[in-house]
Amino acid sequence: MNPLQDKEKALLAEIIERVNGLFEGGISEGDKLVYVNGVIKGKLLENETLVQQAGSNSKEQFANSPDLGEALLHAIMDALEVHSSMSNQALGSERVRDGMKHTLLGPGQLYELLRAKAEQRGAMR
Structure with missing residues (x-):
């Protein structure tokens, strides 16, 4: 395995370790990883305000941005709405x-x- 793949694997393992304590119930590690690292992160990457703030602030300043917390909440709500809609369409068709x-x-x-x-x-x- 090359160093880039090793680093990616280590980051994914760290994400799984961190989110394991966040969610309760019979949620698989794969579901947690897809939700946090795929769905929610994907929604946040679409946020132009966050793009601008990340480009002009340190990581610490960015982490303390009130816009980040608000964007996270909106990403969670959007994901719920979109996934519910897609699941309902798939179940019904x-x-x-x-x-x-x-x-x-x-x-x-x-x-x-x-x-x-x-x-x-x-x-x-």
Whole structure:
């Protein structure tokens, strides 16, 4: 593994470690990681105010910005609304579910990733 992949793996492990104590219930590490590092971070990266503040402030100044807290709250609300809407559409439409299945099996490489995971587990036995 190259140093960049090692660093990325270490950062993901640190994120998982930090969010494990935040959420309760039967939420998988994968769900926590996708929610925090994918969905919420993605929403925050779209926020132009935060982009401008990060560009002109130190990390400490940025961390203390009241705009960051407000943007985080809005990102959480937006994610809830968007994911609820998408889930409701998927639950109510066979066409949407079929489209998702074809996307996951095509460019999403679901089969290939599951196959690799199965092979990796087989090698561990």
